[in-house]
Amino acid sequence: MSMRPARVRTRHRLPWGRGGPLALWAVLPVVAAALVAPTMTAQASGTSLPHARPATSDTPDFGPNVKIFDPSMSSSSIQSTLDSVFNQQQSNQFGTQRDALLFKPGTYNVQASIGFNTQIAGLGLSPDDVQINGYVTSDAGWNNGNATQNFWREAENLSVTPPSGTDTWAVSQGASLRRMDVHGELKLDPSGDGWSSGGFLSDSRVSGQVFSGSQQQWMTRNTDFGSWSNGVWNQVFVGDPNAPAQSFPNPTYTTVAQTPVSREKPFPYIDASGNYHVYVPSLRTNTAGATWINGSTPGTSLPMHDFYVTQPNDSAETMNAALAAGDDLLITPGVYHLDQTLQITHPDQLVLGMGLATLVPDNGVTAVSTADVNGAQIDGLLIDAGSTNSASLVQMGQSGSSADHSADPQSIEDVYFRIGGDGVGKATDSLVINSHDTIGDNLWLWRADHGSGVGWTSNTADTGLIVNGDNVTMYGLAVEHYQKTEVLWNGNGGRTYFFQNENPYDPPDQSSWMNGGTNGYPAYEVANNVTSHQAWGVGSYCYFNVNRAIVNDHAFQAPNTSGVVFHDLLTVSLGGVGTINHVINASGGAANSTTNNVYLANYP
Structure with missing residues (x-):
């Protein structure tokens, strides 16, 4: 069997600011021919080589659940699509539909309401490359104004100018705002008198006031805002230049001046030639404020042909073939049943989900695992436990991992775990971190308290998070309803900035x-x-x-x-x-x- 040679990839630092990017990658013809040859041979012979490198492109097919808008399209046609997605997803809490709404650089006059299992994002290098003159909103009309179940939605990399001066993002766990530039005020609770119960804001700017209102708890990191108002039990600010003063418990503000170590979530973008890339922000230490306000975000750009871009019917075998070959993985919106563990074994290898792409481990397997290597990243996924118990759902580093990753940590961002709710799910442990220096950023680990398949002996789950590695740092950690110790921290040097928990409701x-x-x-x-x-x-x-x-x-x-x-x-x-x-x-x-x-x- 012909195998792909060891991974050969050059990452190029981007020297430009907000102007158009340049094509900077160099391709080694001999290596490229060697990489493509196994697939071509398999196609010619009509045989299947499960470990051959899947086809990839800089202008890939992102599948049926990604809608891409461009400023030449009429506002009415874009609005029609946005409304159609929202009408399907507004109350579709446990449905299987997944959507990503992507905007090419330009200006748009639209109103985007965001429902369940939906991601809205700009395709620029800066949030200001995509201007939305309108609202990007999450509210709770579907639930009588109560936003405590507004889960699983994301808005990223956009500039928003709300017509009334105030945008509303009333959400609870499993929802994030990243790389947003809000020209006006931002309201974090729903219209009327309803409650909201958590959320995450990072690497962003809000020119006016952030009104927390009935938000019971909230995490804000590396964000510039005009001022902050209100809050209920637990509002945490890390690396926010204009954060309110430390005052816990009256009001309940916890303020830390600098973010000790962070790595922002990678994001896709499109260049002036129509080619897609993924930008990987650099590791930063002792920072305050957003990465992009005073120039381009420090980091590296990967051409899309470094990624295998999935389709919703892809198997774990296909995805593992790409990972084994050294490709990164871009998982497009859909629900993927896995009969084997996705194995991340190369340094700096990425698994990036779009549109709340969902992985369901079948037959008791672990969904994703990493080797004890530098820089592996898992981002933007919903991990949904299968009906056969898994010992763990995600494992970062093998048991006994010992390497020092302080210069290039592994990280996991915007990853949400679910045990039950859409049917019976079981997992002993959800996330196990063995690798030293790992960074977690906006994680929600949830044993369901409502929905289908919920009960003390139905959706069984012992522990949400086990940390065995040293010097592990968590930002925005929510772990709820597990049946034994919900977070167990065995490693030294650990740090957690914001933790929200509910005990199991149902003993x-x-x-x-x-x-x-x-x-x-x-x-x-x-x-x-x-x-x-x-x-x-x-x-x-x-x-x-x-x-x-x-x-x-x-x-x-x-x-x-x-x-x-x-x-x-x-x-x-x-x-x-x-x-x-x-x-x-x-x-x-x-x-x-x-x-x-x-x-x-x-x-x-």
Whole structure:
């Protein structure tokens, strides 16, 4: 069997600002011929070579679920498409349709309402390359004005000028705003008096005020805004130049001046010749503000022919053939059932999803794993547990990983895990991080509390996140409803900036939810062997609606040592339904029907 040679790829730094990009890649003819030859031979002979390199192009077919708009199209035709997608997706919470709405550079006079499983994004190198004179909105009319289920939607890389001066993005977990330039105010809660329950804003600018309103919790990173107003329990700001002053718990603002280490999510763009590329922002340390405001985002550009671009009927075997050959993977919108694990084995290899592309591991396999290599990235995916239990859904680095990746960490951005909700799903652990120095950015790990296939013995899941690697950093981490310890942190040097949790709603009785002799399990546990760990802005809530008598002894658990420090902790008994006796270990009072909210500024 003829195999592709070892990966040969040159990444080119881009020297330009916001002008048109230049074609900078050099192709080695001998290598190119060697790479293409196996596929051509297979086609000529009529045989199948499962490890041959799939065909790829700089102007690929992105499949049936990607709509690409260009400024020569009439506003009415674009509006018709946007409305059609929204009408299908507005309340289609657990449906199988996935959509990406992509805008080529130019100016558009349209109104874009964004529903479930939908991504809207610009195809410029800068957000200001795509100007939307209109709204890019998420609201909650479908749910009587309650946005606490506005999940699984994304808006990226756009400049928006709302006609009224205010854009609305009322969302909860699993929703992000990235690389946005909002010319006006940004409202984060729904029209009327409804609630919203989480979200993530990064690498953006808002010229006016951000009005948080009824947002129960929110994470903002590396964003410039005019001012900030309101908030309920937990608003965390990291690397935001105009963030409100640290004031937890009154108001509940946690402010960290600089982002210690970050890597922004890669994004596709199109050049003046009509060729597509993926831009990979560089690793940055000790930063404040957006990457693009004072010039082009530092990073490298990859030609689209470095990627295998999937179609919704592609198999795991096809995708693994591309990964083994050294290609990156661009997973277009769709639901992909996997009968084998997608294996990321090359340094700096990317798996990038579009339009909430969804991976479903069948027969108990792990959906995605990385080797202990530098720079592997997993981005923009929904991982949906299958009906046969998986030991884990995503694994970063093998067990026992030991390499130092501090100069080029692995990262995982805008990845959402779901156990049940659209049918029975099962997974013992959702995300296991073994590689040192890994960065997580906007992750929601959810054992479903509503939908189909939901119940204490149906959508079973022990732990959301296990961190075994050292020096792992998390921004915007939400982990909810798992049945045992929800986050278990075994590595040293860990950092978490914003954590949101809900205990499982549905223990049928106390004996079903015991951690040895202790009532319940911690939402976030730092293992006893850990000597250094810090966390900022962390909250855990209970709502034991199946049995209101359920008690959780403590929401957080950690060794009592000077190197393990928590800042700005809270517990909430939602509506007074159930009890959390202590915030962390034996510190902090009880959240219960009498005292719904408990705040603790520091531990120890």
